[in-house]
Amino acid sequence: MSATRMQFLSPRNARLLSRGRDALLAGGGGGGGGAGGPRVRSLTSPPLSSSSPGRALSSLSATRRGLPQEKMSENGMVSRAKVLTIDTMNPTVKKVEYAVRGPIVQRAVELERELSEGMKKPFAEVIKANIGDAHAMGQQPITFFRQVLALCSYPELLNDSTFPEDAKSRAHRILQSCGGNSMGSYSASQGIDSVRQDVARYIERRDGGVPCDPDDIYLTTGASDGIVTMLKLLVCGEGAARTGVMISIPQYPLYSAALAELGAVQINYYLNEETCWSLDISELQRALDEARQYCNPRALCIINPGNPTGQVQSRECIEDVIRFAAKERLFLMADEVYQDNVYAEGCQFHSFKKVLFEMGPEYSNTVELASFHSTSKCYMGECGFRGGYMEIINMDDEVKAQLTKLVSVRLCPPVPGQALMDLVVNPPQPGEPSYDSFIKERTATLSALAQKAKLTEQVLNTVQGISCNPVQGAMYSFPRITIPEKAIKEATDKGQQPDMFYCMKMLEETGICLVPGSGFGQKDGTYHFRMTILPPNDKLQILLNKVKEFHQRFAQQYS
Template sequence: MSVLDESSAEMKKISASVRGNLETRAVQIMAEIQQGVEKPFKEVLDLSCGDPHGLGLKPLTFVRQVLAACLYPPLLDDDTLPADVRERAQMFLGHCAGGSIGSHPEYNGIRKVQHSVSEFISRRDGATADPDNIYITRGSTEALLMLLRLFAPSAHPLQTGVLTPVPSYKGFTRVLSVQGAAMVPYYLCEEEGWSIQIDDLRKAIQIARRHCNPMALYVVNPGNPTGHLQSKDSIKEVIRFAAEEKLLIIADEVYQNCVYGEGREFCSYKKALVELGPPYCNLVELASINSVSKGAMGECGLRCGYVELVNLDSSMDQNIIKVFSTTLFAPVLGQIALDVMVDPPQPRQPSYPLYTQEVQSIKRATMNNVQKTLEVFNSLTGITLQPIGGGLFAFPRLHMSQAAIEHAQERDLHPDVMYCSRLLEEEGLLILPGSKLGMKKGAHYIRVSLGAHEDMMTEALRRLKRFHLRFLQEFPFSTRAGGHAHHAHRPAPAMPTDLPPPPLCEAL
């Protein structure tokens, strides 16, 4: 059996409702608490998904003020709103038909927003971005769906294949399935900080060509769920590989403003591509994605993002128009938030001080959560966690005793699902089991969200540590089977405690 067949078969074994089952049980537990059922906790904490506002982080005042004024134009005459808020809202209304955000925008986004995004990308990468190559979408998942519709299914007799990292964002595997594309797995190297290994990419595509027609390479940087940050040199290696194999690079960069650690900084695939120069910068096809759902913005409910298309063949122009024009336009409120994300208040504007303060507060809270998480997990026997360079998740590995694995098998559960289920029942903490993300057989992980209020994160880690210590008492490593435990005592990497404010265009 090939790697492709083995992975597909393993993915089919994984219940599509693992998180759904745990979520349903979490709701039931909350209902039981409200009905007076005694529990060792007063509420369920949900760290299973990346929803910053749902996990207690507050929305940015400037964003909500602009939205309010756009929704209710009489506020434009209200002096209680800062002047730059009213000016921004008035500008947006001027770009809406009839001066109302209830009007129908263009399919590819409000023109002003396209220009704001192109200017943001140009500043970030030091290379001009054409606003005509930018499409505003209803979030990153829809952007992925639109991209796959461009070439999957294709006229080729074999099924379209997409090289996909494992572990990966589970929403992408669902999108692949919906579009009838084949997942071509390439495994990130955990021992080297979840890095992409070019030799593994080559092996994956060679095996895949026996079964499908690989046309695209999907990368997530910073990583979800792994929390890795890809270096510029690594990105350039991946670009060269894509050029050799004539693959479209789909770069999911929605966590680009969630980077942690002194000296670490995000490098976009577009910037690395430009730096490589000819022939790469003129030939390699790239689609890069961003969203208002992550970072300090955290506006998951507004459903908006963008995709920039670079170097796509001109023969695709009509197909691009067809695909993006036949979907629903991105919500106007989301487009307003996107414009603020890429063009925030500037120095000397009234809203700048508060906006900067709020952004820095959220960034520091998240970095504190990263540090606490590293400290807790790396202090526990039976858990290892790679350094977290970016993103909003920790993805620790569980090293379970044979007794624990057999206990799960007797209940027809993946060991990590059993772990998460008991954690929910005993401590009221909901997290995502790694088996949902298609990991290799015999490897067990959990995914924990880091984008939460600090108090919630502290309490969640306290509950998890307490449960894990009990779990080890119930299922201890035997002398013969305890080879994994020594890995758990790697010291947590030092994190800065007092960072200076970054440039505001990077503050999100």
């Protein structure tokens, strides 16, 4: 905060004034504030004058609704209560939580700053294993992709003989599809036509020829954007008719955050940790039947391969889920951003789209499905470009028109991300100059990930009090940890979740930043953390050993 602004009024004072104003307003019968919920808090706050008797504040104006609330502070300056306070802001935003970038990450950033300022710590480096951020962990981008992006950014390079011809032809094709041949133009709101065509052909190849219509493809700003947009369409009703959305627990917290913001009802179904985080239809049924008591369940979200749990769903399971969705009339949302990240023997990625179509027209003509993909994960790990797409199956035509209208308000997804998505779905082909190096780079990344998945599982399972399911896919382990009763008590006394207490302690002692399981949801009385497997092999080894030592120390300390 700038010095000038702080000169006369500290944020704390501003806050106090704001609280005081609300209390005055409440007393005066005005309706200046927000919704019912937050007002309760204001009503119980005493007016500022009585809570801060030492302050000589006087109201310069009437407190009737709408008139400014001006106050004279000690130094004689006029100050006004804030329009926007925690009590008068959007109450649904307050309910949003996003653990992957929550308090523990904020503390990690602080620690990094303290280290850089020379403060002494029991570690030399903070390792942020909280998020699937491949390049930040040293993974190298695919050369071909970056060559094409450079060519698209600065088309002068099309004359540079050091760039391979296939990179140039891809760049040429992308630029031809951009207004004025520039990535600086807006694209169509649904995404560049030729990119959507390439996505459709990719899906057809991936799904063994199941047809895909480019008109069903919407390019997005990362997968998150598509998921939030789809949820937004689905939300309606009030009270017991409010839209409910089924999400797995543990879940990726984008879902809970979006549902909170949209005011929809989150319906939890629990994955079965004992059977490698499998999805059981009986659990879906239980969750649905209970939810029907208090909301209108309309959608079922699946993450496959799983985040944070790393399981890969069998074809049979996907069929069962589709039958369930059809029987119970649920809109299916399949988050398939880790579709190339499958490591375990015997596991294979099956897209919901493919399985749906192979189940025959009874399902393929009726079950509504949105599936999501992204440039951020798999072998490319290009998170920063915010590229992605969604495919929409069996959506009502009128709703689709509304979707197209809705995305047009934000004009278009970032064009460099669209270009990158195009390269992911249309990489170098056999015979093209960049093919060999592309395959080599992709294979190296994916097999390194497979090794790291195995290593993570193995090392964690050597620790007493940690038990880790196989990381069949995706980019994370989500081991279960035993937290001693004494530690649970200490955490509870501090008002902290026990696994948050555990992870905070680990961060302070080792510099390792993990996300507590409570941020993703877990069965009551169980504790976990999510750790990405992305660090380079040597660093991952060190990290796992540190986790091991910490856990042993922690267990001993609280035994």
